[in-house]
Amino acid sequence: MKFTVLSLFPDFIHSYFACSIAARGVNKGLLRYDAVDIRDFAHDVHRSCDDAPYGGGAGMVMKPDVLAEALHAVAAVGKRVVYPTPSGRPLSSAVIAELATERELFFVCGRYEGIDQRVLDRYVTDEISIGDYVIASGELAAMVIIDGVMRRVPGVISGESLQQESFEQGLLEYPHYTRPEEWDGERVPEVLLSGHHAKIEEWRFRKSVEKTLRVRPELLEQDRLEAAGLSAENRRTVMKILDSGGRDGLGKDD
Numbered sequence: 121m122k123f124t125v126l127s128l129f130p131d132f133i134h135s136y137f138a139c140s141i142a143a144r145g146v147n148k149g150l151l152r153y154d155a156v157d158i159r160d161f162a163h164d165v166h167r168s169c170d171d172a173p174y175g176g177g178a179g180m181v182m183k184p185d186v187l188a189e190a191l192h193a194v195a196a197v198g199k200r201v202v203y204p205t206p207s208g209r210p211l212s213s214a215v216i217a218e219l220a221t222e223r224e225l226f227f228v229c230g231r232y233e234g235i236d237q238r239v240l241d242r243y244v245t246d247e248i249s250i251g252d253y254v255i256a257s258g259e260l261a262a263m264v265i266i267d268g269v270m271r272r273v274p275g276v277i278s279g280e281s282l283q284q285e286s287f288e289q290g291l292l293e294y295p296h297y298t299r300p301e302e303w304d305g306e307r308v309p310e311v312l313l314s315g316h317h318a319k320i321e322e323w324r325f326r327k328s329v330e331k332t333l334r335v336r337p338e339l340l341e342q343d344r345l346e347a348a349g350l351s352a353e354n355r356r357t358v359m360k361i362l363d364s365g366g367r368d369g370l371g372k373d374d
């Protein structure tokens with residue numbers, strides 16, 4: 121899969137692809153990327169990429185002529201072009217999974233107040249928000265989206281990790297433990313040492329439900345769980361866990 125990122129600060133993107141899982145994906149030939157400096161497409165003496173907003177107001181707006189030239193130069197026209205913005209549709213596991221079906225994605229990173237609306241209208245296919253807050257760097261938002269997408273590219277991480285993570289079936293993930301068995305007076309839950317796989321699965325499922333109830337109770341609505349792909353049998357188990365006293369005081373039992 122290829123990511124082409126248009127940015128005023130391409131070093132952000134280079135540093136991302138130089139580290140950890142993304143770097144491994146690049147080295148294995150599973151991921152490719154291009155970090156393109158938008159400023160290379162500005163032609164005035166100051167190489168300016170932004171200007172004051174028509175109608176007045178605070179901040180600067182990124183110029184349509186410069187961005188359009190950059191988008192044409194990387195052959196993004198007619199392709200999937202993502203613009204990370206707090207006014208976009210919310211990022212979710214489903215949005216990431218859908219983007220991951222593409223072979224190539226383009227990102228335009230905004231700074232300042234944003235980019236000229238005519239560029240959005242003509243070239244951008246997806247305006248995506250990473251959450252209800254504003255950050256200064258569109259690059260960071262683009263990297264969040266890229267990070268979510270690239271780990272779904274087959275071979276980048278193990279398929280098992282993908283199946284057992286938060287949101288995969290509408291629930292938050294269960295807790296993890298590793299050696300030592302006892303640390304600072306706290307023991308790993310016995311069931312995890314038992315070698316009894318069915319019991320471990322059952323415990324993990326219950327812990328997922330408990331965590332979801334504590335942190336994101338709205339995710340446990342039956343319709344939402346069904347939409348997230350949780351089986352009817354597992355949805356019944358969720359109800360049982362909630363009914364068996366879970367609703368008032370799920371906690372540290374093991």
Ligand code: ADE
Nearest residue numbers: 204205249250254255261
């Ligand atoms: N740029 C600034 N804030 C953002 C957000 N919340 N999501 C996506 N892009 C952004």
